[in-house]
Amino acid sequence: MATITCGWCKDRCHMTQTGEIKVSPMPYYGGEDKYIADAAFLCDGCGRMSVATWYTSYDPTDTRWRSYGRDGGPEDHEDARWSPLPGHQMDFPDVPDEIAEAASEAWVCLVARAHRGAVMVARAVVESTARAKGITTGTLEAKIDEMAKQGLIRKVVAEQAHEIRHLGNSTAHGDLGDSVTSEDAEEVLNLMAEVLNEVWQAPARSARLAAARAAKKS
Numbered sequence: 001m002a003t004i005t006c007g008w009c010k011d012r013c014h015m016t017q018t019g020e021i022k023v024s025p026m027p028y029y030g031g032e033d034k035y036i037a038d039a040a041f042l043c044d045g046c047g048r049m050s051v052a053t054w055y056t057s058y059d060p061t062d063t064r065w066r067s068y069g070r071d072g073g074p075e076d077h078e079d080a081r082w083s084p085l086p087g088h089q090m091d092f093p094d095v096p097d098e099i100a101e102a103a104s105e106a107w108v109c110l111v112a113r114a115h116r117g118a119v120m121v122a123r124a125v126v127e128s129t130a131r132a133k134g135i136t137t138g139t140l141e142a143k144i145d146e147m148a149k150q151g152l153i154r155k156v157v158a159e160q161a162h163e164i165r166h167l168g169n170s171t172a173h174g175d176l177g178d179s180v181t182s183e184d185a186e187e188v189l190n191l192m193a194e195v196l197n198e199v200w201q202a203p204a205r206s207a208r209l210a211a212a213r214a215a216k217k218s
Helices: 063-068 097-111 115-132 140-149 155-172 182-217
Strands: 002-005 012-025 035-043 049-056 081-083
Touching (some): 012 049, 115 140, 115 155
Antiparallel strands (some): 012 035
């Protein structure tokens, strides 16, 4: 059983294998991996079916590998590919369309394991947010500080925005030797969501609550 964010229902769900794992020898084997494995899984949440494909150095149908703490499934392999792609339930309904679309694309990069791309898009989202609020001059560092100065974001959120900037700058400046792990990228995207919440989402929710309260009084 694997646990992923289901590409159909977008919830974090257990995926139960259905049927056997299909194993094929890799053609032109010249590296560590020498098998391609495919298996079908049912989402315990929505009941829809997904297919996982992964590369492995051992035959996952050989039960002897269980003594090594492996059950042969895709959860043992970080490079397992799921169809449809695992999704993230990230919507930004109160964010301007072009910024919200870019933020969603950052999550698409993450699930496609384009970690550098995810971080770069997150950096662009932060800078675009500043520009949308009329802060158009200076470096991104200065823009983030100005957002905090104007009270658009709290100090702690400004610090989070700077973390996005640091990692994004590393890639933007050609430091491709610096690895960006999936954990790094996901943390950056969660920080990006905090910035968007502070600038756009939370004020919009407050405005809706105030309007609803006023409507009840009237």
